[in-house]
Amino acid sequence: MSLFLPDRTTLISLVSGLLLALCWPRVDATHLCWIALVPLLLVMENRPFRSGFAAGVGFFSLLLYWLNIVMTTFGKLPAPLSLVVYLLLVAYLSLYIAAATWASSRVREKLGLPYAATLPIFWVACEFLRSFVFTGFPWGSLGYALVESSTLLQAADLFGVYGLSALIVFVNAVLAAFIVAGRRHSSWPWRLAATAVLLLALTVGYGRWRLAELPDESERQLAVGLIQGNIEQGQKWNPDLQQRIVTTYADLSLRAAKMGAKLLIWPESATPVFFQDGGPLAEQVSAIPERSGGSSLLFGSPAYTWVNRERRFLNSAYLLDGEGVLMGRSDKIHLVPFGEYVPMARFLPFVHKLVEGIGDFSPGTVSPLPLNQSLFGVLVCYEAIFPEIARDYVNSGSDLLVNITNDAWYGRSSAPFQHLAIARMRAVENRVWLARAANTGISAIIAPSGEVIASTLLFTPDVLNAQVGLGSAPTLYKSFGDTPAILSLLLGLFWLIRTRQHYSAN
Incomplete structure (x- = not known):
């Protein structure tokens, strides 16, 4: 019973989910996406599954509140039954975020990889799984938070929405790593910071080039x-x-x-x-x-x-x-x-x-x-x-x-x-x-x-x-589709297998 009882960790994780939801219309607080996951990353180390689940509940419950309108107004379901169905769906979708945080923490613990490496991979893998498991429901992929950022959005023609999701999660993980380093008085993660700055600079540069290169009018x-x-x-x-x-x-x-x-x-x-x-x-x-x-x-x-x-x-x-x-x-x-x-x-x-x-x-x-x-x-x-x-x-x-x-x-x-x-x-x-x-x-x-x-x-x-x-126009995404997301899934599975081998060896 104590697994899902709210505590400080759960509440902080819930806040992360709520911040993510605010990145979407009609609030459109796009800039929050760069820090929304930081609270979750700071508290999920000891209880990664519960933390991820709480973040998912905060995110999907606010993002998909309108499902109750559909079920009660047009589905003619009684309000109590509509609420039950809605909460079950929110819980189901939250499992994907919980799986991403749990797997990321496990690989970090067993293989020594930082969250900045593990969480983007598992986040994208779980978003991709959510797009087809039980027919799929990819509403709410994190990359859509950048739709209002015309420059950063252009990178979607390279790796699709999942590529943008990975970038957002990576930046959040780097920011969290700096906060943790400051708390523990350990060395600053400058390499991660340099990588984040480089990726953002490349994405912005590519976006500006793409926008300038797109023709004002098509021939046809x-x-x-x-x-x-x-x-x-x-x-x-x-x-x-x-x-x-x-x-x-x-x-x-x-x-x-x-x-x-x-x-x-x-x-x-x-x-x-x-x-x-x-x-x-x-x-x-x-x-x-x-x-x-x-x-x-x-x-x-x-x-x-x-x-x-x-x-x-x-x-x-x-x-x-x-x-x-x-x-x-x-x-x-x-x-x-x-x-x-x-x-x-x-x-x-x-x-x-x-x-x-x-x-x-x-x-x-x-x-x-x-x-x-x-x-x-x-x-x-x-x-x-x-x-x-x-x-x-x-x-x-x-x-x-x-x-x-x-x-x-x-x-x-x-x-x-x-x-x-x-x-x-x-x-x-x-x-x-x-x-x-x-x-x-x-x-x-x-x-x-x-x-x-x-x-x-x-x-x-x-x-x-x-x-x-x-x-x-030709795009990398048209040629390769969601191959990067598939590779993320395969890499994540490989890491998890390695953790099993590491556990057996010990």
């Missing part, structure tokens, strides 16, 4: 219009409001076309019907390209396919050319657990409230949509938080990334701002433009530098017109 450009219908979640599937919803999107689309948009982009599940079934509303959608004077239309719509006489649902994006001819369909690849399907559904019947009336969805494959000798890679909803999906689309020839999403679930919380921040990283990693159409906002145009060129407000019907470049 496309005028896009993002359509933000602002349809309330409770209205989206009301049969009495279907015509009004389609009319809203049609009117906004014609307005965007008059402003010069050649590609109109609607959000995720914008159509309140199955477009593939046809009918009057589907015909109205198909007529929009011709009514707009020849603008193409990319829109989200639920779809389905038949597998062994069983209807399986899909979360899809359709592309119509300027004459209303269907050019292709792209289906969501990474489904939301407990949102679009229920893992172990027979053992968790209460969770069906979160997907009531929708049923289990099936995943798609990487399928860029073709139009006028260009390809568009469509990231549906929270697929934007998975670096490998965006990279796969760009490496498959996509000239533009399009993120269609419905963030109405999150209400007026910080989640839409967090979601946008994560999407910005995908543009930098792949040096490609990203157009983001969100039902209730935030819709945005993101440059290959990660800069938000233009954006909308939350919960307002709006149109966002802009010129985007087509094509992507």
